[in-house]
Amino acid sequence: MSQSKGRFGVHGGQYIPETLMNAVIELENAYNRYKDDEEFNRELTLLLNEYAGRPSLLYYAEKLTKDLGGAKIYLKREDLNHTGSHKINNVLGQALLAKKMGKTRLIAETGAGQHGVATATAAALLDMECVVFMGEEDTKRQALNVYRMKLLGSEVIPVKTGTATLKDAVSEAMREWTSRISDTHYCLGSVMGPHPFPTIVRDFQAVISRESRQQILEKEGRLPDAVIACVGGGSNAIGSFYHYIPDKNVRLIGCEAAGRGIDTFETAATVNTGRIGIFHGMKSYFCQDEYGQIAPVYSISAGLDYPGVGPEHAYLHDTGRAEYVPVTDDEAVNAFEYLSRTEGIIPAIESAHAVAYAMKLAPTMEKDKIIIITISGRGDKDCAAIARYRGEEIYE
């Protein structure tokens, strides 16, 4: 049996309607043409450095380290990027690529709104039209981000189908792409979907580990013992892991959203509770029932509330190179509050899942060990929802 393009072990592939095949082939050809192009990379680096504020800091969290009493903890501060998350890394790359391809319109899905805001931002900067699909449920959970996208000149379409969350926003963006291809680029926000998206998004996010590797070598003269990041589709995690994959002594730990727990049905921990399947253009792990119907998933975090995971993560899990651990809503909310108090850094609730696991892991490690946690985004957008979680009604 022949294997199609874009495989990570058995995962990946291009499971999409025929209508989109020439579009993804065109995208792949354009990416291959520009990825090593000097001019393209010069422009992208300029945007990343002068507009998005890269390189992001690798911050030694001294108080956190002392309080947890174990491994030395560094935070990779993607929350300090323009628009407040790692999403801008990928979006600037894809928007620039789309522009080179002659596309004038970007469409995107968004969960928490971070990718939507980043896409709307790039569209504003590069004079492109932009339409963002967002689950109706998420437009309520993340009302501020909806307003930000509109302020940036984008149209936001609330998706009412299915569970009205990220999964449905992806489905709707894919449907929109099949109806309008010639002038439109689908700016996919995670390392998922059909080839070449998982590779393109990973390459654009790999800037995280390219920087952190160099930064930790400068600060500590050695590589970290563990790198921890949250995983929904998995874009900040793959970006955080990528340049450490060959370094077998660096543990790579992805933190999945367990929601109310992996023994409940209210979870989004795909690797821990799902099984292999085919959905949204890729073969990977999905939360699904015995007949392959995609399961409704749940997490307090709109950005991790997705029933699948990127194919490269599925492969890193299969080979044992990375570990995927579940983190519950409760643990994430505790970490959200804890990091805010200890370091004065309010992490996105997504990133708080990674912090939560580090809080368990660090105390078990020797003091000369090093952990890097990726703070994928800032938590301003989550304050109202966390307040509600704690029983406090606040108005944005």
Place this chain on the structure above:
Amino acid sequence: MSNIRKAFENGKAFIPFITCGDPDIGTTAEIVRSAVRAGADLIELGIPFSDPTAEGPVIQGANIRALAGGITTDKVFDLVVDLRKDVTIPLVFMTYANVVFSYGAERFMKRCQETGIDGIILPDLPFEEKDEFADVAEKYGIDMISLIAPTSENRISMIAKEAKGFIYIVSSLGVTGVRSEINTDISHIVEIIRQNTDIPCAVGFGISEPLQAKKMAGLSDGAIVGSAIIKIMAQYGKDSPYYVGEYVRLMKEAVSGE
């Protein structure tokens, strides 16, 4: 020879699509029989999927209703067993790759053969991925139906050369659903198909009116209608077998009329 060819031996073919289990499996059986009596040449039986990314709102709704009603892949196979007591026209499944993959491709195709399914359409399985299921489908004599889209262009001959059963020409960009106009140059697509294969081809996506169906079938070997039928089912529920039958009769007359 593929059993599916029989569907194209009775003039231009009319092919209705019916979502199984909407509103319930008993009604589905009656709708299928009613469509057969009214002159349907081949029926596409939709196995519902939770997230049908190639479907517009109408068929999405049918999928949701059917799943909420407790339909499963096994119940659809039971339906086919029941239908095959008297229904002799070709029957093909239309579903999504994960439904087959999750059931186990080998087990799925074997059940298709045992129950009397002739082919399968998977809209999220393009040419590049078809080998994953094609070998096992062939083993059990199930035709994997290929789709050709308005954007296929340079891919048409490649797809046509390896096509089985019949070719499903997607009339328009976008998802399934009723359209007032179809602007794709269907004749051009059919011309390239004809240069590469002699298997029949039928046009679907967006067709609802008799005149449209007649035009599309005139350019090819048949017309496929989904959303317009699902709308009738949504409107009439358990009473829909009669109304679907009347609609199919009208459409079959339109496609076969000179």
